[in-house]
Amino acid sequence: MNSYYVQILTVTGINIILAVSLNLVTGFTGQLSLCHATFMGIGAYTATLAALKLGIPFAVALILGAISAALFGFIIGVPTLRLKGDYLAIATLGFGEIMKNILLNLEITGGPMGLRGIPKVTNVYVVYLCVTLVIFSLNRIMHSRVGKSFIAIREDELAAEAMGINTANFKILAFVLGAFYAGLAGGLYAFFFRYINPNNFGFMKSIEILSMVVLGGLGNTYGALLGAAIITVLPEFLRSVSPVIAQYRMVFYGILLVAMMIWRPQGIMGENKVMKRRGQAA
Amino acid sequence: MFAEQILNGLTLGSTYALIALGYTMVYGILELINFAHSEIYMTGAFIGLIMVTVYKMPFPLALIIAMAGSCLLGVTIEKVAYKPLRKSTRIAPLISAIGVSIFLQNAALILAGPQVRAFPVNFKSASIKLGQSIQMSSLQLLILLISIILMVGLHFLIHRTKLGQAMRATAQDKEAAQLMGIKIDRVISFTFAIGSALGGAAGVLVGVYFNSVDPMMGFFPGLKGFVAAVLGGIGNIPGAMLGGLILGIVEVLGAVYMSRYKDAIAFAVLIIILLVKPTGLLGRKLQEKV
Amino acid sequence: MTLLEGKNLTMVFGGLTALDSVNIHINKGEILGLIGPNGAGKTTLFNLLTGVYSPSRGSIYFKEREIKNLKPYQITRLGIARTFQNIRLFGEMSVLDNVIIGQHCRTRTGVFGAIFRPPAVRDEEKRVKEKAMEILEFVGLAEAAKEKAKNLPYGKQRKLEMARALATEPELILLDEPAAGMNPQETNDLIELIQKVNDMGKTVLLIEHDMKLVMGICQRIVVLDYGKKIADGTPEEVKNDENVLKAYLGAALDKEVK
Ligand SMILES: Nc1ncnc2c1ncn2[C@@H]1O[C@H](COP(=O)(O)OP(=O)(O)OP(=O)(O)O)[C@@H](O)[C@H]1O
Ligand SMILES: [Mg+2]
Numbered sequence: 001m002n003s004y005y006v007q008i009l010t011v012t013g014i015n016i017i018l019a020v021s022l023n024l025v026t027g028f029t030g031q032l033s034l035c036h037a038t039f040m041g042i043g044a045y046t047a048t049l050a051a052l053k054l055g056i057p058f059a060v061a062l063i064l065g066a067i068s069a070a071l072f073g074f075i076i077g078v079p080t081l082r083l084k085g086d087y088l089a090i091a092t093l094g095f096g097e098i099m100k101n102i103l104l105n106l107e108i109t110g111g112p113m114g115l116r117g118i119p120k121v122t123n124v125y126v127v128y129l130c131v132t133l134v135i136f137s138l139n140r141i142m143h144s145r146v147g148k149s150f151i152a153i154r155e156d157e158l159a160a161e162a163m164g165i166n167t168a169n170f171k172i173l174a175f176v177l178g179a180f181y182a183g184l185a186g187g188l189y190a191f192f193f194r195y196i197n198p199n200n201f202g203f204m205k206s207i208e209i210l211s212m213v214v215l216g217g218l219g220n221t222y223g224a225l226l227g228a229a230i231i232t233v234l235p236e237f238l239r240s241v242s243p244v245i246a247q248y249r250m251v252f253y254g255i256l257l258v259a260m261m262i263w264r265p266q267g268i269m270g271e272n273k274v275m276k277r278r279g280q281a282a
Numbered sequence: 283m284f285a286e287q288i289l290n291g292l293t294l295g296s297t298y299a300l301i302a303l304g305y306t307m308v309y310g311i312l313e314l315i316n317f318a319h320s321e322i323y324m325t326g327a328f329i330g331l332i333m334v335t336v337y338k339m340p341f342p343l344a345l346i347i348a349m350a351g352s353c354l355l356g357v358t359i360e361k362v363a364y365k366p367l368r369k370s371t372r373i374a375p376l377i378s379a380i381g382v383s384i385f386l387q388n389a390a391l392i393l394a395g396p397q398v399r400a401f402p403v404n405f406k407s408a409s410i411k412l413g414q415s416i417q418m419s420s421l422q423l424l425i426l427l428i429s430i431i432l433m434v435g436l437h438f439l440i441h442r443t444k445l446g447q448a449m450r451a452t453a454q455d456k457e458a459a460q461l462m463g464i465k466i467d468r469v470i471s472f473t474f475a476i477g478s479a480l481g482g483a484a485g486v487l488v489g490v491y492f493n494s495v496d497p498m499m500g501f502f503p504g505l506k507g508f509v510a511a512v513l514g515g516i517g518n519i520p521g522a523m524l525g526g527l528i529l530g531i532v533e534v535l536g537a538v539y540m541s542r543y544k545d546a547i548a549f550a551v552l553i554i555i556l557l558v559k560p561t562g563l564l565g566r567k568l569q570e571k572v
Numbered sequence: 573m574t575l576l577e578g579k580n581l582t583m584v585f586g587g588l589t590a591l592d593s594v595n596i597h598i599n600k601g602e603i604l605g606l607i608g609p610n611g612a613g614k615t616t617l618f619n620l621l622t623g624v625y626s627p628s629r630g631s632i633y634f635k636e637r638e639i640k641n642l643k644p645y646q647i648t649r650l651g652i653a654r655t656f657q658n659i660r661l662f663g664e665m666s667v668l669d670n671v672i673i674g675q676h677c678r679t680r681t682g683v684f685g686a687i688f689r690p691p692a693v694r695d696e697e698k699r700v701k702e703k704a705m706e707i708l709e710f711v712g713l714a715e716a717a718k719e720k721a722k723n724l725p726y727g728k729q730r731k732l733e734m735a736r737a738l739a740t741e742p743e744l745i746l747l748d749e750p751a752a753g754m755n756p757q758e759t760n761d762l763i764e765l766i767q768k769v770n771d772m773g774k775t776v777l778l779i780e781h782d783m784k785l786v787m788g789i790c791q792r793i794v795v796l797d798y799g800k801k802i803a804d805g806t807p808e809e810v811k812n813d814e815n816v817l818k819a820y821l822g823a824a825l826d827k828e829v830k
Contacts, residue, residue: 032376079556084570086315086376087512087556094505094549105542137687144686144697145672145679148665152673155662158572162622162656164648164677164740177683207384214377219664247392254385261378262366454586569585572615572624572656 006124010192012232013127014185017134019212019228020221021181024138026210027218028147029174030154031081032089035096036182036209039069041103041201043183044190048115049108051191058121062187069183070176072099077175082168084157088175096203103198114197115190122192130188134181138221141177150174154219204250211253214260217267226269285416287534293422293491295530296429300484301507302514302522303436304356304477310453310517311473312368317379318359319481320504321386324497326352326482327489328394331401341403345428345486352482356474365470390497398496401489425487432483433523436476440519445472453517481507506533506548513555515565524563575600575744575775576621576652581630583616583799590616592799593630598744603766603776605790605807607783609823612796614779615657618746621777622654623647634744649677653742655733657749657779663722667713667732670721671704674739704739711735711765727758734765744775751782763789787811795819 022036047065050056056064080091103109110116141147149170152160161167190196208231216227238245260267301323308316329351333344363382367375409417440446445468451459452469460466488503489495510529514521529548536547555562576598583591591613598604606614619625621632623644632640639647662670679700685693708714711731716724721732730750737745747766751759763785770776770789780786786793787807795803795810797819803810810816 026373030371030373032373032380034380079553083556083560085313085516086372089317089376089380090315090505090508091549091552091556094509094552097501097505098543098546098549101543101545140689141683141686144693145676145681145700146683146686148669148673149676151665152662152676155664156660158570158624158644159656159660159662160673161644162624162648162654163673163736164645165673166643166645173683207380210377210380218373248388250388251385251392254381254383254388257381257384258363258378259381261370261374261381262363265370265374566586569625572619 008233008236010122010124010127012229013124013131014188014192015209015212015228015232016131016225017181017185017188018209019216019224020135020138021178021185022209023213023216023218023221023224024141024150024181025174025178027213027220027224028142028154029150029171031171031175032086033092033175033178034089034203034206034210035076035092035099036178037201037203037205038092038096038099039073039179039182040186040189040205041099041196041198042072042179043069043186044196044201045103045109045115045186046183047187048118048190048196052115052118053108058119058191062184062191065187065190066180066183069186070180073176073179074172077172081171081175093203096206100198100202103201110197112197114195114200116195118190118194118196120191120194122188127188127192130184134184135221135225138181142221146170146173151219207250207253207257211256213267214257215267217269218265220267220269223267223269227267283415285413286418287538288531289416289418289422291531291534292527293425293530294534295510295527296426297484297488297491297526298503298506298510298529299523299526300429300432300480300487301503302510302526303433303519304481305508306511306514306517306519306522307449307473307477309511310519311449311456311470312364312375313372314364314375314379315508316359316364316474316477317376317504318356318363318382318386319477319507320500321383321390322352322356322359322478322500323481323485323488323503323507324390324495324500325355325386326485327401327495327499328390328485329482330486331399331489331495334401334403341490345483348486349479349482352485353475353479356478356481357471360470360474365467387497387500394497396497398494400493401495402493403490421491425491428483428487432480436480436519439476445469449473502545502548509548509552509555512552512562515562518562518564518566521562521564528563573600574598575635577633578617578621579631579633581617581620581632582628583613583620583625584628590799591620591627591796594796594799594801596794596801596804598775598777599792600743600775601770601773602791603770603778603789605786605793606777606779606796607781607786607793607810608796609819611798613799614796615748616799617796618654618748618777618779621647621746622652645677648740648742651741651743652746653737653740653744654746655730655737655748655750657752659726659729659733661721661729661732661736663720665721666717667708667719667721667724668701668704668717670732671707671735671739672700674707674736675700675703675741678741707735707738710738710768712761727754730754731762731765734769738769738774742774744777745769746777746779748779749781750778751780751785759785 025031025033043065046068047061050061050064051058076095080087104112149165153167153170157167212227212231213224217223235249304319326348330344330348333339333347359382363378364375367378408420412418448464448469451464510525511522514525533547537544574597578596581591581594608614620627623642631638634650679696681693681696708717711734713731751762766789793807793810795816802815803813
């Protein structure tokens with residue numbers, strides 16, 4: 001295969017991990033997170049530094065990256081998810097920007113120059129092995145007591161609490177799991193592109209991931225997968241048609257988010273009617 | 283020195299307060315974080331800038347037009363992006379709000395370019411001596427004055443007019459308000475109009491204060507306005523004013539010690555309130571009706 | 573024996589006192605009715621007992637333990653379950669899954685168990701499913717197990733609320749207007765069902781506007797009006813109580829005026 005296509009395929013795989021994991025938090029559990037790319041970045045930097053500075057084997061470095069992202073997820077999740085309301089959205093918005101600021105200013109992360117000379121360990125096979133593992137584990141979680149509790153929280157937080165679910169803990173759990181997977185994707189990204197800088201993991205990337213999930217269908221793992229594929233491939237295709245269009249990408253995401261919410265909140269996959277208006281009967 | 287810092291903090295804080303009011307009013311009525319508010323603020327700054335530089339308008343007129351423009355934008359956003367979602371799940375309008383915010387920000391980037399523009403207003407930049415060692419620029423005085431006038435105006439509007447009364451009733455209990463014959467749609471539009479006008483005014487004032495306007499300028503002030511609203515007690519109007527002022531002062535004083543992470547201060551404040559007193563300084567605990 | 577006791581319970585919303593120094597106790601094994609005109613504070617009392625609100629004043633003891641400061645999920649774990657007046661099912665989930673969720677606090681599978689599925693987890697899953705089916709059969713919803721909860725007709729949704737509450741294995745079950753919106757046939761089934769639940773040894777606290785239902789199955793009735801307890805006694809006593817008659821007459825007149 002042409003290396004350009006292999007690259008797109010690999011990036012698609014990384015984006016799939018990001019999308020299905022954000023879907024766990026936002027689609028299944030109903031909590032809007034706006035710093036998914038930041039967790040990806042934490043994973044990327046941790047894995048890179050662990051491999052480069054400490055000489056830790058790559059597979060272990062990847063997992064360390066995921067764990068450190070999960071740890072940050074816990075630190076943000078605890079104050080914001082214990083409460084009702086939408087504080088998570090705004091707290092993650094701020095957290096993402098501040099993490100970026102920190103990455104830009106620290107010496108060990110290379111500041112705005114980022115980190116270079118990362119060995120290329122990721123290839124398309126490694127990525128899709130991870131995609132498989134992620135989707136497999138996600139499916140198992142979602143069919144279990146844990147996953148059902150996530151959905152119950154999304155459907156009706158108070159009723160979930162009345163069923164004996166410690167909703168605060170389970171919301172935090174979903175958020176931490178999402179961060180873990182995103183951190184893994186970040187490590188894969190770093191070991192694929194061999195160069196990372198803070199701008200790879202900014203707010204715009206988080207919005208891109210959100211757009212994938214919303215396009216494919218909130219609360220539907222395969223919808224998120226499809227959304228990730230479309231949003232990765234389509235711009236590449238458009239860029240080959242007209243370079244100007246790439247510039248309008250973010251504007252398009254904005255319109256997409258609004259339009260999908262109004263006209264097709266269940267996403268293109270459709271059958272899952274998570275976002276459908278509540279019936280009058282209830 | 284210290285007193286001067288406090289003064290700087292108050293000036294900055296008064297603009298945060300103006301932004302916070304928009305968030306808090308909308309939240310009070312719709313329980314929605316209007317993410318687009320930061321872009322309404324940015325748009326206000328741009329309208330003001332265009333009025334002053336292109337149309338050579340005097341500053342007060344430019345400010346009024348910027349407020350009117352922001353007001354129109356806010357009401358339109360509500361009608362297009364939030365109103366159709368009023369009956370859907372909680373997360374849908376939130377995502378829609380993020381979408382509007384992203385759209386406006388990037389549309390502005392394409393239209394105006396990423397560069398930072400100066401906001402030239404020719405004041406006599408005199409400084410006023412207050413006491414022995416405290417100096418205040420005429421600009422600061424102007425910003426403080428305009429903010430105070432706007433907030434007093436808002437107070438009057440909310441407590442002395444029929445629409446204001448309807449607004450308060452709706453914020454307290456939407457269903458009861460509807461039963462009493464209040465037209466909820468009008469109240470919501472009105473809320474967005476007022477909140478957005480104040481946000482736009484804040485945009486102009488900050489643009490002049492720091493002499494800079496750009497498409498991304500809404501991000502941090504927007505975030506800080508929200509933090510101010512939470513600090514004061516979300517949904518609480520005097521709370522938003524108080525929260526803004528306190529946040530401004532904390533930030534200016536904090537920046538002395540950690541200038542690089544100045545923007546992180548507001549975030550730290552947010553996390554601390556959420557941990558210690560999630561209802562904010564003046565907020566009452568609201569009980570969701572079950 | 574007293575299973576639950578509320579002392580001096582007061583709940584203030586803004587300026588409105590929804591409950592005013594209410595004393596209430598529930599004996600183990602009884603069916604206690606809670607009645608009163610609209611807005612009397614019945615649901616508010618439920619919300620206090622289940623930890624949804626914490627009382628402005630007063631205290632609550634369940635099996636001699638103070639539960640006023642516990643979260644709803646902790647209270648459910650202790651053995652108090654409830655249904656909601658304005659049905660709050662997990663609409664997108666299947667009927668079966670709704671009941672499975674009800675067993676959440678009696679099961680323990682975590683993330684690792686879910687991913688690796690060791691035998692203990694499989695066993696638990698099997699048991700949970702069987703138990704859920706049993707409960708569905710018990711309330712008469714077994715046929716609808718696979719349907720989405722929100723697609724059930726109203727009467728069945730109410731039954732599912734009960735099934736879900738039973739799945740938490742409560743000692744005390746609070747039912748908030750379980751017959752609302754049911755036709756007479758369904759109401760009769762419901763009466764039978766509540767009786768059966770009680771026969772299983774579960775204590776029942778029942779809010780209901782349907783007087784025939786309440787008078788028929790409750791051993792004791794507490795009456796609230798404007799947040800105050802105005803009567804507490806056997807159905808006979810309550811029926812002939814002057815204050816109760818006045819409260820209901822007043823409420824009826826109010827309605828006519830409106
Ligand atoms: N969360 C709340 N905030 C403000 N007021 C409330 C809240 N919950 C209940 N109330 C008020 O408290 C009073 C008692 O309400 P409650 O729901 O307990 O009545 P009820 O006896 O259950 O009536 P119904 O028979 O209509 O269900 C009502 O006036 C109601 O409006
Ligand atoms: Mg009630």
